[in-house]
Amino acid sequence: MDAAVEIEGVFQHVAGRCALDGVTLGVARGEWLLLIGPNGAGKTLLTRLILGLDAPSAGTVRVLGRTLSGLGAGAMGRWRGEVGAVLQGGSLLAGLTVLDNLLLPLRGTGATRAEMARAARLAVTQLQLEGLEGERPRGLSLGQRRRVELARALIHRPSLLVWDGLTEGLGPAGVRETLDLLRQQHANRGLTLIATDNRPAELLASGARVAVLDRGRLLFDGSPAALEQAAAGRLELRYVLAGHP
């Protein structure tokens, strides 16, 4: 398997509590993984490790062929150019306009003004952000802010997208449209996607591989069909699939 993400025996302690308990998980290049689980399952912690925002207490995290803990500043900067992220709770800069937020990943990459303008136009059109370019994030609805975050995550054409809280701020139609857009990116250039959510019913039809996390432990890893079969005999999986928060 040509792996995009390899997580091996990862433990993460937060405030003296074991929040990730020996998680081992792999994602192949071009594959889609839906990471589901109730609130507090450890989904956000795992995505933060994949994005190099936190270091694990133990275990290794390899993303796009690089072990993150061993990367120097320059290599980390280059690595970030291959990864896009939509973070739970939002991460747009309040003091910048939508357009300036969108262009952040292209700053310092050597992109010319014309290239940046072209990329911004495309992102604005794809994510239906026309007319919002000059707005500050505070003036946008939650759904609009999420679309801006997604546009920012995709503007530098990453090969891996990590999306924490897939349905946050998006209604069923918004989720459908967004997944359609990501499918296009997948078809065009094999985008690898890792998305998390705690409302699986709306998403299991997306065809992605599913991993179920609960209280820091990986309960299941397989196809949606296999998950339904497994859930028939496992109460904790049925609990997660019922969408309990």
Added chain:
Amino acid sequence: MRGSYAEGTQPLCRGPSGWLEELGLAWLTLVSCLGLYLRILGGRDHLDVPAFAAALRQTGLSVLPATTLVALALGLILASQAESVFEDLDLPRLPVLAIGVKVVLELVPILVGILVAGRAGVALAVRQAGLTVSGEMDGLIVSGIDPVRFTLGPVLLAMLLMSFALTVWIGLTTCGALATWLWARVGVPPALFVEALQQSVDLADLFEGLAKPLIFAVAIALIASVCGLAAGRDPDGLGRAATRTVIGAVTAILLTDLVFVLLR
């Protein structure tokens, strides 16, 4: 800090290992900031001008009335003390004036440091902590942007410029108030004050008096930056970062001044 792994979005440990971590974070921050300045000088990056202008306003202009008042008060207090010495002890005026000037030269950088720490230092720490709490710091990092470019980079430069300017301003205002009071109340001629200045302050003293605020500014900026980064994602961290910055910066200023005194 660009690209460094796990860039301080989790609170650091307490105790000696926490201090070591914070020292390491301060060092990385300083290196990152110097790297930014070198890139700007080399034309490979640019200064965030709006952030720099805001920092200049915050560090200098917004504290100018308070600093002027403090300088006047300091000058008048010292003058009043000198006046009572002249009246009670009948000492020669030149040595007393020289001691007064020395005291001004020692106190002014400390005062500037404390004022800058209380205004710009706290603002920087709260901004850093606020960026972390709101997720904006993460947004910068995942976008491949060095947070120093938006936070410490422009603020440290503004602090250096304004600390220097405020030291000159407060020094002149304090000496002016001191000399004016003594001239008006005791009849000490301005020429005698100038002579005391010339005799008590040599080039090394002047250099030290002007260099200290710059060193204090670097210490304040690093302490504020580390306290802000180490506050974690907890909203209570904002208040904690502000308090730790003031205490840390004032302690650092006084200890650094003591080192200068001991090295003379």
